[in-house]
Amino acid sequence: MSDLVTVQGAVLSAMPVGEYDRRIVLLTRERGKISAFAKGARRQNSPLLAAASPFVFGRFSLYEGRSSYTLQSVQVSRQFIGLASLHPGIYYGYYFAEIADYFGREGTDEKAMLNLLYAAFSALSRTGASHRLIRCAYELRAMTEQGMMPRLFACTACGRQPGQGERWFFSQEEHGLVCSSCARRFSGRLYPLSYTAVYTMQYIVSVPMEKLFAFCVSQEALRELEKCTFAYLAANTDRQFRSLPILEAVNQETASD
Numbered sequence: 001m002s003d004l005v006t007v008q009g010a011v012l013s014a015m016p017v018g019e020y021d022r023r024i025v026l027l028t029r030e031r032g033k034i035s036a037f038a039k040g041a042r043r044q045n046s047p048l049l050a051a052a053s054p055f056v057f058g059r060f061s062l063y064e065g066r067s068s069y070t071l072q073s074v075q076v077s078r079q080f081i082g083l084a085s086l087h088p089g090i091y092y093g094y095y096f097a098e099i100a101d102y103f104g105r106e107g108t109d110e111k112a113m114l115n116l117l118y119a120a121f122s123a124l125s126r127t128g129a130s131h132r133l134i135r136c137a138y139e140l141r142a143m144t145e146q147g148m149m150p151r152l153f154a155c156t157a158c159g160r161q162p163g164q165g166e167r168w169f170f171s172q173e174e175h176g177l178v179c180s181s182c183a184r185r186f187s188g189r190l191y192p193l194s195y196t197a198v199y200t201m202q203y204i205v206s207v208p209m210e211k212l213f214a215f216c217v218s219q220e221a222l223r224e225l226e227k228c229t230f231a232y233l234a235a236n237t238d239r240q241f242r243s244l245p246i247l248e249a250v251n252q253e254t255a256s257d
């Protein structure tokens with residue numbers, strides 16, 4: 001006899017198995033990242049048809065077997081249905097879910113990543129939102145939640161704090177800021193940052209989650225932020241994210257954000 005457990009979480013991915021079933025990956029508060037078998041989830045009349053799909057948040061009842069889980073029912077609390085019709089928003093959604101999957105571990109508390117994912121999907125669903133900015137905020141905050149917050153409040157070499165109007169730099173090797181005088185002694189690659197970009201990064205790593213996606217920046221600051229954040233994520237992860245080339249191709253095609 002297997003036990004029925006209920007967890008709160010989100011579906012990160014759903015893979016077809018056989019003719020009618022799916023294997024889903026869940027990020028949960030109680031058990032971290034787990035995978036579950038959703039029997040009959042691809043049948044037209046199955047109650048699991050819509051619920052065992054990416055971008056669904058809710059309470060999942062699962063039978064716990066010896067080595068895996070079987071999905072029994074889902075009480076959906078939020079389903080980001082609108083995201084599916086957003087182009088290129090949907091590709092950002094897949095990418096964000098893949099990042100959460102990358103960092104997720106079984107048995108860990110994933111409350112912070114779940115809240116981040118929820119806030120990011122909500123932001124993507126809003127009309128007029130800058131997807132590029134949402135991506136930067138998501139990536140940098142995800143790294144922060146995973147214990148890889150860069151040092152953004154003072155120069156990593158001399159300890160001086162950023163002042164308004166100054167040019168600053170970001171060093172991947174130092175995992176943080178370098179002021180313009182210390183930058184002369186650095187041989188590694190440095191990413192230039194305006195004070196606005198520095199302030200934006202400080203905001204992203206420290207603001208309460210509900211305010212994380214509630215801001216705008218100039219195009220110039222956004223470009224600086226993108227270069228720095230993308231490189232920081234790439235330098236601190238060891239996987240080529242499958243959804244990223246697709247997202248970038250779609251972005252070039254649409255040439256918008």
Ligand SMILES: [Zn+2]
Pocket residue numbers: 155156157158159160178179180181182183
């Ligand atoms: Zn310095």
